[in-house]
Amino acid sequence: MRFDTLLVHEGQSSQPVTGDVVPPIHVATTFDRSPQDPVTRFYGRGENPTREALESCLAALEDAPFALTFSSGQAAAVAVLSLVPPGSKLVSSDDVYGGTYELFQTLGRFGIEVDYVDLADPERRDAAITPDVAMVWVETPTNPLLRIADIAAISARASDVGALVVVDNTFATPVSQQPLALGAQVSLYSTTKFIAGHSDVLGGALVYRDSALHERLLAHRSVTGAVPGALDCYLTHRGLKTLSLRFARQCANAASVAASLGESPFVGAVHYPGHSDHPQHDVAVRQMSSHGAMVSFAYLGDPETLLGGTRLFGAAVSLGAVRSLLALPASMSHRAIPRDDLLRRGVTDNLVRLSLGIEHPADLIDDLSAAMRAGMRGHAREGADRP
Template sequence: MRFDTKLVHIGQEPDGPAGDVTPPIHVGTTYDRFAQDPVRYFYGRGENPTREALELCLASLEDARFCTVFSSGQAAATTALSLLSPGQRLVCCDDVYGGTHTLVVGLRRFGVRVDLVDLSDRDQARAALATDVDMVWVETPTNPLLKIVDIAEVTRLAHANGAVVVVDNTFASPVLQRPLRWGADVSLHSTTKFIAGHSDVLGGALVYDHPALHAAFTEHRTVAGNVPGGLDCFLVHRGLKTLSLRVGRQVSTARVLADMLRGSPTVREVRYPGLPDHPGHDIAARQMAAPGSVISFRYAGPVEPLLASTTLFTCAVSLGGVRSLIECPALMTHRPVPRQARLAAGITDDLIRLSVGIEDPEDLAEDLGSALAKPKGGFQTTEDMDDFRPSCDHLMHKHPL
């Protein structure tokens, strides 16, 4: 069964006494043991049929044996990190989601040695993984700088020292990247983002092959209680069915906007793996089906007026939904990260991150172009502003949907 068919059919077989084409949502918290032959279900914190259907589908998308889903992406990350013990060493990408940064740095309080390393730099990766490492935490593309890490190379180096490799695959989703194919041990998702796709449900997932990991992750989830309910699992699974359709549109539009941004006099730099001059372009082309739909750029004017000037791009955190979003990581998603650490990683105050939705690409280009063109002190003359009011016809011709 191919990928797009799995999205619709795996874990969605007609069920129930009426043969529902959409299986019923199981919201019960406990089960009648005498009604089960054989007994499978005991308590909702441990087992739930709707949850299991979602796990079955997510595992199939990455050709994996197992998937464990959680109440959020952070819950999934916490569970993966629970494999570490005091005295062990974690090597983590220096550019990661702000919540992940706080989580991994916090492990130092419990005696875990944590090193933040630019794993997109081959020399730095080799030096960091040469010896004495127990877990490697990869984001690719990274958040928010969109660096690209060579999963196969990092995994080879890590496995030579017996380390577990976890890849946060949230920015790509299984439709664009499957880390297990490149040797990673665990593929992590905030299913809140592209997988659910509608900004209306929280969730997380770990996808993997090894039975020992399955035992550890499911036990931790049951004991810690960071489980999603049946309704949440249903909503994630419902959104998952249109993953390929949504991401295809989002990527196509992102290409248009990345080209447009490169022509703006108030944009200093555009960071998008689909651009040929991106440092990780060749690696992304090899390990991803497409470069994704998140764009970051450095803005030459005052940031907050720009965030307030867009109409279709909503100023909000998160990403991967049907609605386009704009944010400043230093002010929003990465604000909890100490300023010195942010700047050391390259997350400067002028950095803007876009999550491209499924709206009409010309409308999005006009909205963003109009906001960039408004006088905020970043333009030299009014002619500069007028020259940049975009006509998107040539861009749409270059990147047809």
């Protein structure tokens, strides 16, 4: 089956007795052994049919035999980081989600060193991935500057030194980018974002092909208990069915908004992989089937005026939902990162990150333009009032 058909049908078989075309939500916390032949389900922390249906679909989307879902994207990240041996080294994209940075800060207690590197720079990338590196953590596109790292090149280099490659594929989604096909060992998702798509359910997932990895990750999840509930899995799976449709509209909206921002007198740099002048545009074209639904830009006025200054964009963290969202990473999603580090990475106070929803693009452009225009007027007045 092709991708869009898998979205709808994988893990969604009709029920043999009732004929339900939507599988029921299994809320049982424990399972009677006597009707099971062979015995495959024991306890809800380890097994759940609703969860397994979602995992079956996620795995199929990347032509993989294994997927595990978790209570959040952070829980999924913790699970895969449990594979890093104490005393070893991890190389990470330097432009990385603030929550991931906070998580990496805890690794020091296990003697794990984290080296933040611009993985979009081939020379720095290859110099950093050395034999003492156990894992390479790749965000591409990165959050929030939308840099693009070459997954195939990173995977080839990591293979030479025996390092595991984990790609946070949350921004790109499996619709646009297939990390396993490019040589990575693990695709990681915050399913809260584009996969579920409606800002109403938390979740995370890991997708991979190695059976030995599966044994270790499954054991970690079962012991730590970071499992999503049955209703969460049902909602995520329901949202997943429309991922291709939603993401196509969101990507089209991002392209329209990015083009408008590029012509705005209120905007400095625009970060969007679809623009031909993006530093890694050629890599994006090669490894992604679309340019994503995220855009970030430097606003020349007071960025705080945009929070609450729009009618359609919600001023909120998170992303990937049907409603468009606007955030200031420096004070919101990345606030835990020291200011000097943010500035060094290019995340300034006036950097605005947009997650485009499925609204009409003209309405989004009008709304954002009006808010920026009003903010610039207020900015000018403040300057005039200063002694």
